Amino acid sequence: MxxxxxxxxxxxxxxxxxxxxxxxxxxxxxxxxxxxxxxxxxxxxxxxxxxxxxxVPRPAARSRAAPMTIEDAGPGPASGPSGGNSYAQARTANEVLKAQHHKLRIAQLRGELIDRQQAVGQVFALARAERDAWLNWPARISSMLAAELGIDPHAMHVALEREVRQHLSELGDFVARLE
Missing domain, CATH: 1.10.238 (Recoverin; domain 1)
Structure with a gap:
């Protein structure tokens, strides 16, 4: 026997x-x-x-110190000819996903995560306010600078505005990577 x-x-x-x-x-x-x-x-x-x-050998037992990822759950259902471990692997992958979801939810509740759309919107509004402030600066300062330097105020205003627009155009070429 x-x-x-x-x-x-x-x-x-x-x-x-x-x-x-x-x-x-x-x-x-x-x-x-x-x-x-x-x-x-x-x-x-x-x-x-x-x-x-x-x-495909079954994965070894993991220590509590190393969190399991989806990749650790092993190959998918179509991995081997027998497909014997596919249900256990699917359950493991599901449990890993649920644990990751709960971890993210807790981080969100603690205020450790921010909404991506809201952050992008705030950065855009800040950049627009900065641009508008720079575009208004030549009109505010050109008369004072022209009087101090003893030159034509209109020529000073045109020159300052041209240089500020050039500078803003160069800054506008920057493309933020949001990954």
């Missing part, structure tokens, strides 16, 4: 579905009572399994 199909799957690090498929396809043989001789099945498994048929 050998061990059960599930116990052999745990022994190999594969699902019981993968073990049943190996029995059905003749890669390993079960004892007459339906159990498996682990030593003999290991030899048969190694001899009759190509690298393309090799099952």
């Amino acid at each position: 050998g061990i059960s199909i599930r116990a052999y799957g745990r022994h190999r690090g594969v699902s019981d579905t993968a073990v049943r498929k190996a029995i059905t396809t003749g890669r390993i043989t079960a004892l007459p009572d339906g159990t498996i001789d682990a030593a003999r099945a290991d030899v048969e498994w190694a001899a009759n399994t190509t690298s393309a048929q090799a099952p």
Whole structure:
């Protein structure tokens, strides 16, 4: 009498579905009572399994210090020929996503996150106010500077406005990367 199909799957690090498929396809043989001789099945498994048929090993247990990511959940449902771990992988990926969502929600409630559209809108309004202030500056200052320097106020105003517009045009070439 050998061990059960599930116990052999745990022994190999594969699902019981993968073990049943190996029995059905003749890669390993079960004892007459339906159990498996682990030593003999290991030899048969190694001899009759190509690298393309090799099952994907289950991920090792993780420590609490390292948070799990979606990539850690392993390959997707179409990853291997047996597809035995797809449900467990899907559940793990789902739990990881829920944990990440909760983490973001807590950060938002603590005020650690800001709304992207609102931030972009405020930056735009600030840049527009700055631009308008610079465009109004030559009209405010040109008369005083012209009197101090003893030159024509209109010529001073035209020169200042031209240079301010040139400077603002150069600043306008900047493209912010919002990633």
